[in-house]
Amino acid sequence: MSHVFVYITTSDTKEAKNISNVIIQEHLVACTNIIENMSSSFHWKDSVQKEQEVILIAKTTAKTFPLLEARIKELHSYDCPCIIALPIIMGNREYLDWIDKEVQQIPKNHIKPESPSVTDIHQETGHPPEADF
Numbered sequence: 001m002s003h004v005f006v007y008i009t010t011s012d013t014k015e016a017k018n019i020s021n022v023i024i025q026e027h028l029v030a031c032t033n034i035i036e037n038m039s040s041s042f043h044w045k046d047s048v049q050k051e052q053e054v055i056l057i058a059k060t061t062a063k064t065f066p067l068l069e070a071r072i073k074e075l076h077s078y079d080c081p082c083i084i085a086l087p088i089i090m091g092n093r094e095y096l097d098w099i100d101k102e103v104q105q106i107p108k109n110h111i112k113p114e115s116p117s118v119t120d121i122h123q124e125t126g127h128p129p130e131a132d133f
C-alpha cells in the first residue's frame with residue numbers, strides 16, 4: 001500500500017489540535033504532529049501577507065487522502081487551506097504496516113463513491129501507484 005506524509009497549515013494551535021483529534025478519531029490518519037510558531041509569507045488577495053501559523057503533519061495512505069482532504073476542508077477556517085500530500089517512498093516497514101492497520105478501520109459508509117481512486121490520482125500526476133525500491 002502507498003503511504004503519504006500530509007503537510008497542513010492552520011491558523012493556531014487550537015485549530016491544529018481540533019483537526020488532529022477529529023482525523024485521528026475517524027481513522028483517516030494513523031498519527032499527527034503539531035509544530036507551533038511557523039512564520040509564513042504568501043500572496044493573498046493581491047497583497048503580501050505575513051502570518052504566524054501552526055503546522056499539522058499527518059501520516060496516512062494514498063488511498064485515504066481524498067477523504068482526509070475533504071474532511072480537513074470541512075473543519076478548516078481558511079478559504080483555501082494548504083493540504084499537501086508527499087509520497088513516502090521508504091520507511092520502517094513495521095511503522096508503515098501500523099499506518100495501514102490504523103487507517104484500514106475506516107467504516108465503508110465513510111468512503112464516498114465520487115472519491116478518486118489511488119490509480120486515478122496517480123494517472124493525473126503521472127506517478128506510479130507503487131514504487132519498487
